[in-house]
Amino acid sequence: MAKKDLIGGSLWEQYSDKVTQRMVNPAFMGDITEEEAEKLGGKLIIADWGAEACGDAVRLYWVVEPETDKILKARFKTFGCGTAIASSDVMAEMCIGKTVDQVLKITNLDVERGLRDSEDTPAIPPQKMHCSVMAYDVLKKAASLYKDVDMESLEGEEIVCQCARVSLKTIRDVIRLNDLQTVEDVIHYTKAGAFCKSCIRPGGHEPRKYYLENILREVRHEMEMESVSGHAAVSDFAQMTLIQKHRAVEAVIDKEVRPILLLDGGNLEVVDMKEHPDHTEIFISYSGACKGCPSSQTFTLQKIENSLREKLSERIKVTPV
Amino acid sequence: MERIYLDNNATTIVDPVVKEAMDPFYCQMYGNPNSLHSFGTEVHPYMKIALDRLYSGINARDEDDILITSCATESNNTVIKGIYYSLIRTGRKSQVITTQVEHPCVANSCRFLESLGTDVVYLPVNEDGIVTPEILREYINPDKTALVSIMWANNETGLIFPIKELCKVTHENGALFHTDAVQAIGKIPVNVQETGVDFLSFSGHKFHARKGVGGLYVRKGTDLPTFMHGGEQMASRRAGTIDVPGFIGMGLAMELAVRNLEYEATEVRRLRDKLEDAILSLKDVLVVGRREIRTPNTILASIRGVEGEALIWDLNRSGVAASTGSACASESLESNPTFVAMCISDELAHTGIRLSLSRFTTEEEIDRSILVIRQSIERLRNISSR
Incomplete structure (x- = not known):
């Protein structure tokens, strides 16, 4: 928050002139018919993509020359806000003259850059970056249709x-x-x-x-x-030494359990640990308000055990002494 | 190009008569009304008239209070947080009931109470888009409920809630009733005695007064702690030097609003219906809520294949100002909660546009708006192919 954030309603002021121009007059808006594609000597690809939560949907038309994989013509139809229309328009323009593989290198970041008036000023406000993603997704979809492969196979890495x-x-x-x-x-x-x-x-x-x-x-x-x-490779509770196990248990209790108990004026201490063939038994001793509290034998105990099981190993049993 | 303003649920033009009435209180009678000298006392008669106009505008009794605040947001905060201090923090009650379609100033105040441990119930709306006494009866609890806060009319849809009946159910269950009447004043009759409400909030700028001044009606005998602490203004119930010009302007605006209720119910409604009929004559258009239970100035339409932000952007280029609840048009990309609660169609959250008239809207403006809206819808449907 700062001076620039104090006056609201500035969404449209952050659109570049190019966004405005393309919104008003999207030059690559339209469709392509089978006949037209045939006349151009290419294969017609029609790809649909919709981001449901965004209320946006785009349809991309390509005429691709089979010998060269080159996109001869591209058009779009978009249901969406102004930035979605502008993003679709610049995306369609970017496709023309490129091969399908070259197009796959275009990302939504290129789409946004294509809408900038100057190099350093974003074309759209941050929350609207989302609209350019749709333009990118439909490209991938069209390429997957042309190549007859899964869309996922075209994505090299997991994008968060x-x-x-x-x-x-x-x-x-x-x-x-x-x-x-x-x-x-x-x-x-x-x-x-x-x-x-x-x-x-x-x-x-x-x-x-x-x-x-x-x-x-x-x-x-x-x-x-x-x-x-103490060892990067050992994260499996079962393989830890007893001292490592003790440290791991203390760490979980410190982080997950103790703060909650302290809120109610209670506390606990790990007093011993015993290895059984199929599980590790951890002995704890309550202090403060936990001592004698009925919940310490039921809900609290269960919460402690669940935390340790979730964080370390299912094979843990907690016994109050 | 003459612009056309169809966003009167957001704010309204200051009535030139109101502006004129405020003028002497800037450079001539600028005294602090709490001062004892002539600069202070000379404004008292004007303030009394303004107060009379506000009291009579909502039919308050002399023993009740109407506190002058900065806006309805402050009034709503005063009630909701005040009740927290008087009834909830003290352990006498534990719950507040409101609706899923309230304005953010009520919704977010309630959320704040939740963060302090208060149980808050957000009532759903029925298929008509309103909260009924039956819905309230299902959730209210005489042992727990401290306050029920339900808007008089919804800002997005214009739908009017049955305040009298809702208030009755609330009182039968020993709770207090608050209503945010921001969208009702000046559009439909508002009568605190007839409905029996305990608290009522309003904002001057929604009925042709100036921005920055509002009011809070508090029924006599209701326990509401002071929200703004300070001097002795407003009998110490709302401290802070009174915005004298705003207050005096709002008094006159209230009188004019009440005087024009008949005009709202006939002429404004006629123009609204004309615009609505023209939009409905296009195919794949839906208007939310039956006309009979809506304020006479409001249309919330969903136009298939036309995203809301794109439409109001296009209309704006042609000089017509409207608003949308589309998620794409908000800074946070969150859908308008009213739209989500209405659940009328999945598309509504993206295609809803709101047109709201006032008594200053002319027939020529409506005729031109109809042309502009038709053109924009045609253009955007061509882009979307829907």
């Missing part, structure tokens, strides 16, 4: 944030390398989640396969496990 095209691997690496602790840090470092925000946590603009919150939690958990085990 489509707006900024940030991959799962990049996000995981950046969290580790920079020891990132919060989702805000992840957004700041990677730019993932800075646009339509769908990939930050469930419940956003549209459902996603991966969410930054979950990725961060997983990576942090892995990092913790590595540090408690």
Whole structure:
């Protein structure tokens, strides 16, 4: 938040002149018939793509020369907002004269860049980056139809944030390398989640396969496990030494259990551990308000056991002494 | 190009008569009404007239209070957070009931209470798009419910809620009733005695007064703590130096609004219906809510194959101002909650456009709007092929 954020309603002021021009007069809007494709000597491809949550749907027409895989003509039809129409228009224009493989290298970032008036000023406000993604997806769809392959096979890596095209691997690496602790840090470092925000946590603009919150939690958990085990390779509870196990149990209790108990003026201590053939038994001793609390033998106990089982191993039993 | 303003549910033009009435209080009678000298006291007669006009506009009794606030958002915050302090934090009650279609100032105040541990129930709407007494009866709990807050008319759809009956159910269950009447004042009769509401909020700028001034009606005997602490203004119930010009303008605007109710119900309605009929004559168009239970100035239409933001952008280029609840047009990309609660069609969240008239809207403006809207719909349908 700052001075520039205090006056609302600035959405349209952030559109570039090119966005406005293409919205008003989309030069590549239209359709292509079988007859026309035949006359041009190419194969007609019609690809549909819709991002349901966005209320956008685009249809892309290509005439592709079979000998060279070159796109001779491209047109589109779009149901969507102004930036969706402008993105579709620049995307269709970009296809013309390129081969299908060359087109596959175009991303939504190129589409957005194609709409800029000047190199350094974004063509659209951050939340509208999402519209350019649809333009990119329909390209992939058209290419997959032409090549007669699955769309997934054309995507090299798992993309978490489509707006900024940030991959799962990049996000995981950046969290580790920079020891990132919060989702805000992840957004700041990677730019993932800075646009339509769908990939930050469930419940956003549209459902996603991966969410930054979950990725961060997983990576942090892995990092913790590595540090408690003192050995990067040992993250499997069963393979830990007794001291490693004790440290791992303490780490989980410190993070997941103790803060909750402290809120109610209670606490606990790990007093012993015993290895059984099929499980590890952990003996705990309650103190403070937990001592004598009926829940300490039921719900609280279950919560402690569940936390340890979830974080470390199913084969854990907790016994209060 | 003469622009046409069809977004009167967002704000309205200040009536030139109201502007004129405010004028002396900027450079001539600019005293602080709490001062004892002549600069302060000379504005009192004008303030009394303004207060009389507000009291009579909503039929409040002299023993009740109408606090002058900065806007309905402040009024709504005052009630919802006030009830939290008087009834919920003290442990006397634990629940607040509101609806899924409230304005953000009510919805987000309730969400804030939730974050403090209050149980908040968001009532759904029925197939007509309104909350009925039966729905309220299902959720209200005499032991728990402290406050029921339900808008008088919805800002997006114009749908009018049965306030009198809802208030009755609330009182039968020992709770207090608040209504956000922002979209009702000046469009339909608003009578606090007849409905029995305990609290009622309004904003001057929705009925041709200036932005930055509003009111909160508080029935005598209701327990509402002070929200704005400070000096002795408004009997210490709402501190802060009164916006004298705004207050005096709002008084006159209220009188004019009430005087024009008949015109709203006939002429504004006739123009609205003319516009609505013209839109409905196009194919694949839906208007939300039956006309009889809507404010006479509002149309919420869904036009198949035409995304809302694209349409209002196009209309704006032709000089017609409208609004949309489309997710694409919001800074947060979130769909308008009213649209989501209405569930009328999946497309509505993307294709809804709202046209709202006022008593300043002319027949020529409506005729030109009809042409412009038709052209834009045709153009955008051509792009979308739907």
